[in-house]
Amino acid sequence: MSKRVLVGVKRVIDYAVKIRVKPDHSGVVTDGVKHSMNPFCEIAVEEAVKLKEKKLIKEVVAVSCGPQQVQETIRTALAMGADRGIHVEVTGNDYETLGPLQVSKIFAALAKKENAQLVILGKQAIDDDCNQTGQMTAALLDWPQGTFASEVALDGDKVKVVREIDGGLETIKINMPAVVTADLRLNTPRYATLPNIMKAKKKKIANVKPSDLGVDLTSRVEVVRVDEPPQRQAGVKVDTVDDLVGKLKESGRI
Template identity: 65%
Template sequence: MARVLVGVKRVIDYAVKVRVKPDKTGVVTEGVKHSMNPFDEIAVEEAIRLKEKKIASEIIAVSCGPPQAQEVLRTALAMGVDKAIHVDVAGPEYETLQPLHVSKILAKIAQNEKVDIVIVGKQAIDDDCNQTAQMTAGILGWAQATFCSKIEKGDQELTVTREVDGGLETVKCKLPTVISADLRLNEPRYATLPNIMKAKKKPLQKITPKDLGVDTSPRVQILSVEDPPTRQAGTIVPDVDTLISRLKESGHIQ
């Protein structure tokens, strides 16, 4: 049976209105509710289902971030993950942590833990990068199946249905492989109170990027973070002729 590594990220909760800092260096995170990235919840759920189907033997969750990242790891453990690894990255180092750094960390842990499948959410809702799965597969030299909405196990391979612009694409990929979970892959379960209590006794290892030999020096510099421009209010016109006349006046059509 396969061993599965799942990447989870602590992000500002999807229901929170994000506010830019007055100095435009980033967004306000202090005192703001955080939770597990929704796409990563789907990844965790799929890993648990693979174990329930006797396809996976063990699930390991990994999160890179400050001490608070352990909160999402405990959530993953309560959902059914077997053990967790917290890669401690805090302060300015975390502010400039990029998908490339995370990919190198995941790749190193995947090799150390001898896993067969890496599952991550297709993107994080804070930076929307959608890069980690692809780069992790590239670093490892493994097969990859991104934007996955269905997984079926074959003999030493996975048949994956991918969501693409034109519809659905079905691919077969040999193990080991990297998968990114799309929205329609599954519906994540809620952690029950007994499982939340059990999660407190499950192993949670703490390491640093340095322990893995990964350099997290920033490769980008954030110049400014700004709110998007406010949309102007629309107007209602009585008929098509008036609409065309208004568009001509504004220069939108010639």
């Protein structure tokens, strides 16, 4: 029972914040904006902690890539029940251009270094909505993957994953080591209690640089422009079905 799980915890703009695009359209405004853990990452942490509580795994390691502030996100994971954290320091332009491929390379390197048997990630982050990191990590490690998981069960060296797919559910069984990505219905994350928040302050967070892992952060993607969605035009009220058909004809809809 020496299984170790790596869990990714991404720091994102809080879901309740109204996003504003920078005047130069190079990205979104992040200065002075509330950040929190990506909601799908919270679900991933909860699942890892549940597996530990069932004594199916021994250690939960929370990992986050970014500047000093991501340590707050790691501390949240530690307060939820993770055993220790790894802060992969990425700052400046490298952080601005950090994408799923670079993060996947970091996770693949850490999974080998930490001898992890399972990597659990959120299925996507609410800032870029890429839904790529889990799949890329599995590809780089050449591990099986169970994405969009709404149910996870460990059975010896196998993982049973119920996946949410278009039009229903798919149940698969994969061999460990494996990568699993958490969907919305996998669980309801717990709130960190005050005693656990205090305990989290004493838990260890290791600092690692991408170069220590042999990872090149050069991005192959260039963001050309960021724009807000177009404003929705006001609707028109009609009194009768004939009026509606007339309006649709005028607009070329029928």
